[in-house]
Amino acid sequence: MTSIDDVADADATGKVPERYACGETFVPKTRYVDPDFLALELDRLFTQVWQPACREEEIPQPGSYYEYTIGRQSIMVVRQKDDTIKAFYNACTHRGMKVVRGAGCASEGDLRCPFHGWRFGLDGRSAFVPARDEFLHRPREQWSLKPVTVGTWGGWVFISMADDPPDLLGWLDPLPTALASFRLQDMRFRWRKRTFLQANYKTVIDAFIEGYHTPGTHPQTLRAAQGPRPSAEPAPPQEFSYAPYTPTIPYRNHSRFIYTARPDSGNRDSARKAQAARPEVFANSMQYNYLEVGSLVTERDYRAAQQLAAMEPTDVPPFVRYHQLCEELALAEGVDFPTMTMEQYFAGNGDWHVFPTLVILVEKSCVLGYRMLPDAEDPNRCVFEMFSLEHFASAEVPETAWQEFPRWQDHDGWGELPTQDLMNIDAIHAGMHSRGFDGLWLNTAQEMSIRNEHAIADRFIFGSEEVSAGD
Numbered sequence: 001m002t003s004i005d006d007v008a009d010a011d012a013t014g015k016v017p018e019r020y021a022c023g024e025t026f027v028p029k030t031r032y033v034d035p036d037f038l039a040l041e042l043d044r045l046f047t048q049v050w051q052p053a054c055r056e057e058e059i060p061q062p063g064s065y066y067e068y069t070i071g072r073q074s075i076m077v078v079r080q081k082d083d084t085i086k087a088f089y090n091a092c093t094h095r096g097m098k099v100v101r102g103a104g105c106a107s108e109g110d111l112r113c114p115f116h117g118w119r120f121g122l123d124g125r126s127a128f129v130p131a132r133d134e135f136l137h138r139p140r141e142q143w144s145l146k147p148v149t150v151g152t153w154g155g156w157v158f159i160s161m162a163d164d165p166p167d168l169l170g171w172l173d174p175l176p177t178a179l180a181s182f183r184l185q186d187m188r189f190r191w192r193k194r195t196f197l198q199a200n201y202k203t204v205i206d207a208f209i210e211g212y213h214t215p216g217t218h219p220q221t222l223r224a225a226q227g228p229r230p231s232a233e234p235a236p237p238q239e240f241s242y243a244p245y246t247p248t249i250p251y252r253n254h255s256r257f258i259y260t261a262r263p264d265s266g267n268r269d270s271a272r273k274a275q276a277a278r279p280e281v282f283a284n285s286m287q288y289n290y291l292e293v294g295s296l297v298t299e300r301d302y303r304a305a306q307q308l309a310a311m312e313p314t315d316v317p318p319f320v321r322y323h324q325l326c327e328e329l330a331l332a333e334g335v336d337f338p339t340m341t342m343e344q345y346f347a348g349n350g351d352w353h354v355f356p357t358l359v360i361l362v363e364k365s366c367v368l369g370y371r372m373l374p375d376a377e378d379p380n381r382c383v384f385e386m387f388s389l390e391h392f393a394s395a396e397v398p399e400t401a402w403q404e405f406p407r408w409q410d411h412d413g414w415g416e417l418p419t420q421d422l423m424n425i426d427a428i429h430a431g432m433h434s435r436g437f438d439g440l441w442l443n444t445a446q447e448m449s450i451r452n453e454h455a456i457a458d459r460f461i462f463g464s465e466e467v468s469a470g471d
């Protein structure tokens, strides 16, 4: 158990208590299974950092609100009359009741507490107090909702509960620069799903911020030569030499990994490389992503991949031709498609951990996103959200809503690849509870994103600056 003394010590010294202390490549399991650690995270980390509350499109008009819940904190994000956005603690200043629940629109022009009927303007100011003369003993300025700092980037509404939060774009660095040309703020939901998992939120995050598990969990991705829907039989050891190399890049507040070739691979597997240079083999991979992920490749990109599959090989790599085809189709169909150089593409493409809760895989046409939110008191549970954001022609933006499933098994539309990830989660977290397991031993090249998330957290929880991979 964490004693107050331990915590006070941590404050004084910036030292991480031993049971929570990471090694260079080791993370103790206590950080995933100990309720006291979750309490520290909720109390000291989530109260200090910027976190995405919702997408701007979820509060489309004046009066629209969205309730974001993090631990025991409920925060309402509200679209103002002048189209700006404000956020407040969702607690009535009278007796504390939640003023709003879920998402909706304040149809009467102000926000009404259902308990005694107090009303608040969209700007949080007290607008109506029944029998107000009976409250004159209370200073007037305390009648208003308590504000929470709000900012926007990439189409997300971020909130921070910190008294003096850092500049949002500075906090997000290097994402705003690296992703500027992708114009995430102009993307809209294609689909969005939410479920609840029996695992710590970081157990789930970690399964989506490294690519090292790709051949082990998703062996079909090594087999594009078999067609758009290859076998998912487990890979034998020799097949692992065809795995993509996915180095992680830690930044001060975030991380990223990219899919690339191992630098020392030389001319090994030249037959395999020649195969991958065939247009239809590359096209198979893209078609698979559309069919069995439902993102990374949009329906429009899928048609581009089908065109590519029918083409003869040329000197131009299939990857380049695919991107040309996607762009041509998008422009022909009236999409304000983001144009960028290949350098800009590679600067932003990949899998980003927008610490602490968001993971985004960024392509030109779309973003595959995940958000994991901790339970308020059980380190063995979390909320899991998965969504696709896409660039649409303005007339083609679909109406979507969150589909919510109490158990992930209640939905059979996740696609083969996400299903493989989801099938792992409960068992990973259950295994962490084993008396025979002390903690995570991390790959020094392809899993440092996981080590980095703990280094970032320690700055906030224990005041520790000892490891900051991005510095």
Ligand code: FES
Residues within 6 Å of the ligand: 092, 093, 094, 095, 096, 097, 113, 114, 115, 116, 117, 118
């Ligand atoms: S608690 Fe909101 S009006 Fe009384």
Ligand SMILES: [Fe+2]
Residues within 6 Å of the ligand: 207, 208, 213, 214, 217, 218, 421
């Ligand atoms: Fe995966």
